[in-house]
Amino acid sequence: MNPFIIETHGLSYSFGKHQVLHDLELRVPKGAIFGFLGPNGAGKSTTIRILLGLLPVPKGQVRVHGQDLTEHRIDILRRTGSLIEMPTLYRHLSGHDNLEMHRRMVQAPFSRIAEVLQIVGLTKDAHRKTKEYSLGMSQRLGIALALLSEPELLVMDEPTNGLDPSGIREVRELIVRLNRDFGKTIFLSSHLLSEIEKCATEVAIIDKGTTLYQSSLQQLYQGTFQSNVLHLETSNNTIAHKLLTDHAYQLLPQQDEALAVQVQDRQQVAKINRFLIVNGLEVYRLSTHTQNLEELFLNITNRDSASVTISESIPALKP
Numbered sequence: 001m002n003p004f005i006i007e008t009h010g011l012s013y014s015f016g017k018h019q020v021l022h023d024l025e026l027r028v029p030k031g032a033i034f035g036f037l038g039p040n041g042a043g044k045s046t047t048i049r050i051l052l053g054l055l056p057v058p059k060g061q062v063r064v065h066g067q068d069l070t071e072h073r074i075d076i077l078r079r080t081g082s083l084i085e086m087p088t089l090y091r092h093l094s095g096h097d098n099l100e101m102h103r104r105m106v107q108a109p110f111s112r113i114a115e116v117l118q119i120v121g122l123t124k125d126a127h128r129k130t131k132e133y134s135l136g137m138s139q140r141l142g143i144a145l146a147l148l149s150e151p152e153l154l155v156m157d158e159p160t161n162g163l164d165p166s167g168i169r170e171v172r173e174l175i176v177r178l179n180r181d182f183g184k185t186i187f188l189s190s191h192l193l194s195e196i197e198k199c200a201t202e203v204a205i206i207d208k209g210t211t212l213y214q215s216s217l218q219q220l221y222q223g224t225f226q227s228n229v230l231h232l233e234t235s236n237n238t239i240a241h242k243l244l245t246d247h248a249y250q251l252l253p254q255q256d257e258a259l260a261v262q263v264q265d266r267q268q269v270a271k272i273n274r275f276l277i278v279n280g281l282e283v284y285r286l287s288t289h290t291q292n293l294e295e296l297f298l299n300i301t302n303r304d305s306a307s308v309t310i311s312e313s314i315p316a317l318k319p
């Protein structure tokens, strides 16, 4: 059985002469909450618009639900719910009536309205006009609209954009529940790395239209991009920097006076200490620190992408 609900292989896309996706590789496992991360302009929205059939697939292969997107667009879209930033609601109508309008379009049974209201926690507010809804409630109604057709996959572009902290929490908890209790696979793009960190099971980091990294969140912390960082201050950080880079240590962008070096374990900390002392430097401070997702993200997107070998960790796409 194919374990992936979305697969892109060699996906490229240009707006006129401006190429924004370059051989993008993604594998979204069934049942995941997939965090799709990247700095501004990385190509996240373009990818999502392609996945939702809003832009054509000009080059490369995109499979969703195991089917080729170009050949089976309608069937794929029937099985995919989406929420692109804020939902378009009829503000003068109630939540229930917004759902009813959409239900007729997707030809879902009338009983589905009560079900989706229950899932998103809006049963009590169903008959209030949506202009009275908070942003968090509007967003949950947007998710209810996407759920009407009982999709297996939900694609959301920045669903917490513009929400206050309580709205962000409401939407995050709903995403986790949809995944855990209803088995939905969720593809989620966000700038809010801390949000992704709280709910995603798998992450992909893209930049300049190329996948830099994809793995489970757990592997991201433990794996290729070591999450332990050694901060150190010496009597001459310029010389220390040169010595360490000459000896193939990975220096990270500095946040203060101290140098930041990626380390694998405690033994390496002791080795660096000895190495600097032997080379005539005084070591004033040595402290280790575990990076959070935001730091890892900055770390990965600041690298020369040519030096990143992420695609090796992604299995090849079957024809």
Ligand SMILES: Nc1ncnc2c1ncn2[C@@H]1O[C@H](COP(=O)(O)OP(=O)(O)OP(=O)(O)O)[C@@H](O)[C@H]1O
Pocket (backbone or CB within 6 Å): 015, 018, 020, 038, 039, 040, 041, 042, 043, 044, 045, 046, 047
């Ligand atoms: N309709 C368009 N016409 C021309 N260029 C576009 C169009 N839409 C997006 N772009 C360009 O494509 C690149 C990728 O944009 P995209 O919106 O996919 O990035 P993003 O990762 O979603 O960024 P953000 O997080 O800022 O939304 C950017 O350089 C953007 O300017």
